[in-house]
Amino acid sequence: MKAVLGFLSLNAEILYWIFVAPWRGKAGLNFSHAFTQMVRIGVQAVPMTALTSFSIGLTLAMQAAQELSKMGATAYVPDLVSISLLRELGPLLVGVVVIGRSGSAVTAELGTMKVSEEIEALEVMSINPVRFLVLPRFVAMMIMLPVLTVFGNYIGFVGGWSICHFALGMNTGGFITRIIASADPMDLYSGVVKSFVFAWLIGTISCLKGLSVKGGAEGVGLSTTSSVVTSIISMLVANAILTAAFFFTE
């Protein structure tokens, strides 16, 4: 119950600093800090996202080819790769990469700041820690996770293409045509909507866990583990709910 209240309270504070504070003459988002976080959360995650997405695209195409070849329908391999990546695996895998790479780092960083009195020092200097520390990380997560997801989708297609082209002998034009024909914009939008929701969950959970660290190094470790576990579970639950919502509304 306390954790839920803390989560809601942090969300209310984030909304206040984004939408209300700037209109009341208060300092809002520090763009320089947000840009730094966008580089850390987004740009620096590009190689890992690319590797993960490429390998998943590759695997999906191989598995699809194995089953579809029994029915002589290997021409439909690009369809399966595109739908799976755009709707489900793309957002989920990139979410897991960002949780492991950046969510844990955010929790550990804020937690260490908490135990070394840096957050108390900010408060004593009349600098709101949510505005100064949480807001740039949250905004960076909200922008970069969807961008990484779209990027990951395209790299996944490249993985699928490499199997279709080199193993199944499909030409590149044919592969692209099948991808475009099979996936409609809603597939892409649903994946991007999911990635926004995942970004919101990862951003708030990792910051909340960091700010609520108690004790010393052990507390930081426990909170980081808890942050990763909670983020993954929340993301999976949110994914199921969103998939159901898209499924029943279509």
Added chain:
Amino acid sequence: MSTDTKEASADEGPIIEVTDLVRKFGDRTVLNGVSFKVYRGETIIIMGGSGCGKSTLLRHIIGSLKPTSGSIKMFGDEVTTMTPPELEKLRLRFGMNFQFGALMQSMTVGENVALPLLENSRVDPEIVELVVKMKLELVGLTGFENLKPSEISGGMRKRVGLARAVAMDPELLFSDEPTSGLDPIMTAVIDQLTIDLTQKLHMTAVIVTHDMVSAFRIGSRMLVLGAGQRAGMVIAWGTPDEIRHHPDPEVQQFIKGEPDGPVPLKLSPEDYIIRLLGHDRDKGLSY
């Protein structure tokens, strides 16, 4: 600080008024009925044994902790019932130097000192740069602007913390053990800086320290917190002369740094057994 503020000092009321402050953590009473007043321009020294509640008292005054009961007034306003926005406004009027510096590890020394200025004022960045150099010069750290806190010593970090605490030229300075870990010359420099800030600029200082030489050098009044049976209670409060000649043997033991006295070096055999086993020897062991 304006000239008007400087002139209005002794006649105005206390700028800090702590009344019957009690703080309990579970069954343990850390602060027990602490009361004192601080007037503008004074340097108040808070002393007492390790773990007696000095830093806890400081954290209550700056509004980081809420007391179990009692009142803390700063500049006439009740701190204990303030909302976060009210606390933010109040905190612009004082600076706090933390025991271990509490510097932002991701920022350089210069950025740390500039932080309150950049975040709380609309001063031109060139002026901020100048102020940073002035404040670092005050604490003897000119030329260290571009180093990270992890690249300087613990004593240097403390001095950067002090420079950051006075960056906004606050009316009131809180300092938690500002000279521990510093060499005697740098201790004297920090003491002189505190004297200059309080005497020339009428800044008020509340300082927690164990350093007796420093305490008697800079303190205008002193408060001693008790240990043992009188843990968390004010056992002495007065000018340095009054404290130096205080009749309480615990105060004398503390200021003279004697190993044995009212705070015993060793427990009596009976007390030792009770503390070790959690019960009286005559009752036998429970296992």
